[in-house]
Amino acid sequence: MGRAGHAGPGPAGERDAVATTIKDVAAAAGVGIATVSRVFSGTGSVSAATRERVLAVAGDLDYRPSAVGRSLKTRRTGGLGLAVPDVSDPFCAEVVAGVLECARSLGQHVLLDATLGDPAREAEIADRFAEQRVDGVIAMPSGVADPWTGFGRTGVPLVYVGRVPSCRSWAGKVPAVLADDAAGIRSAAEYLVGLGHRRIGFLGAPAPGTPPDVREDAFRAALAALGVPVDEDLVARARPTRDSAYAAAAGLMQRRADLTAVLASGHLPGEAAVLVARELDLRVPADLSIAMVDDIAWAELADPPLTAVNRPARDLGYRACELAARGTARRGPAGPVLLPTELIVRGSCGPAPSRRDRARH
Amino acid sequence: MGRAGHAGPGPAGERDAVATTIKDVAAAAGVGIATVSRVFSGTGSVSAATRERVLAVAGDLDYRPSAVGRSLKTRRTGGLGLAVPDVSDPFCAEVVAGVLECARSLGQHVLLDATLGDPAREAEIADRFAEQRVDGVIAMPSGVADPWTGFGRTGVPLVYVGRVPSCRSWAGKVPAVLADDAAGIRSAAEYLVGLGHRRIGFLGAPAPGTPPDVREDAFRAALAALGVPVDEDLVARARPTRDSAYAAAAGLMQRRADLTAVLASGHLPGEAAVLVARELDLRVPADLSIAMVDDIAWAELADPPLTAVNRPARDLGYRACELAARGTARRGPAGPVLLPTELIVRGSCGPAPSRRDRARH
């Protein structure tokens, strides 16, 4: 009541403004709605004079074609669903940025949601995307289970980015854009071994399912290839939270005071390693070398700056979006796209201290 | 042609699967579409038996109501538009996370896009949101101009978050959720002055429009209130990019070797200050104290850990989303919501070095 009764002196009629539709424009311009549609969708032919008039009228009426009406008819919404575990994680954020960039260049828009690593939430989000009839889905799966495959079946292109579900059922049936994590870990491991390190701690992801995680595998393989025995006691695992990472790092580094280097499989364990080293009064890199995966902003700000394996997060997002939007996704299995990583050497790794050096300190 | 001719042995009919509609369900369940609609929308009354049957059939057919059809009829899409300058900026990312959290709890979804500080892009995004008929818009405006106000006029709730356009035309007509930047800056300034600092550098934002920026004003006001003369030469400005921030910081700190503290108005200038101090071989905090606005992850990782003013980014996003979704936004002017900041004291600020100390070094 309040609103309706009060509509008097508003400057430009605006109260509960119902958006102007194609009919209004047609009426005002004295043409049929089909003509207005043709003007705005660019299809068909319209005489220059008519086009002018329609555009003018549309401008006056502040007409904007409704994507809802259009989508209903054309069966394309122009939207892409994007689900990542956590938008405030720098890696995820960069992936999102890449997707946005590509989506924009393709004229698509993006529905974003965060899974927070919760399978239930993941399923809800997938449901919502389906209901919204997105044209494609890009997902960074967080866990083992996989609520996403439904899309493939309904003909909506689905692309994994940055990670694939760890359940075996996946088997490359869904296209994916990944960083070459194995190569990244290998390069870091080789670098550390090259500096003389033999007792290298590894801070990895938990392995809830059967397969122990790509990076952990890669770490073992790299050491083995270099003839360095793998000490299982030096492999620690943590969930992707600050607390869990810190606990794992602290546990490992206190238990094994003899290790000379730590390789963190992500920026969270990397951060934890730095903090624990500081807590334990270890000088980096004199007492302990630290390297991590993910070359994020603070790597350069830490003191000393951290040696890191860069994953091309932005490109991952961009490429994934291309696949999802183009629908190229559906052509054959094709296997995952692997993007190269790069070892960025900074000051956090040094030669392995000899036993005497360590004892003296 | 290829596709149509080849549809033979697919396992479960899936080829170019047209989504099942309410009609299919109605037909298969032997009821009218109105009944199916009632079952799914929860409105009206349906006998238990019928509901069962409909749900069963819908399950078999993997039916999902189309949000497009629904939106057309109900004139609500359930979507919120969110535009931020850069998703990979930690502050923005946190705001986005807050919005997502709130949106989820309200059953809305989020269309995200990045403006990159480009007014043209901002306008395009606003256009797209309008076309998509979002139910509300949340914008972190980047510049002076303001492509957003159009929404207010069309009855779509619009809320600014984190920042308001610097053009004067704004005048509080649009609701906003902001951090109390002035108070934040003041607390940091008071803290530094309390430590004995008198020559404090300020790294701020550029002032392209008339008003010089809230934080810069607050800085001046705080110093004045404490009886410290403001030296205009100590106020440097930069655009919100790494390069610009670095240049500004380097310029200021080289030009004025006598300054004893730097207050950075954001994490980018903060980062720049840390790097320049390192470059110039200044010990923090012995030679130079550094404090910044934005308590982001690396503040704790820097060495020494950085004293920072925390802005409740996540809450900003959450509150803004509430306003935008609830439409509470439209009730009166109400002025911006100000959320409190907090000074997090860490190790990067110390007592001002006496002149002798500095000379000796």
Next chain:
DNA sequence: CCCTTTTCTGGAAACGTTTCCATGATGTTC
């Protein structure tokens, strides 16, 4: 057992587009 109320149900009309089709008006070609 009839009348009234309540509960269920289906038909049909929107909602704002696109697009097929038919029609009339122009141009073009010999």
Next chain:
DNA sequence: GAACATCATGGAAACGTTTCCAGAAAAGGG
């Protein structure tokens, strides 16, 4: 100048929902 191709245009039928309305069935009251 007749036959024909081309262009410009409007009417109408989708697209997948919700929701009003009216009718049918069930329930309740005397």
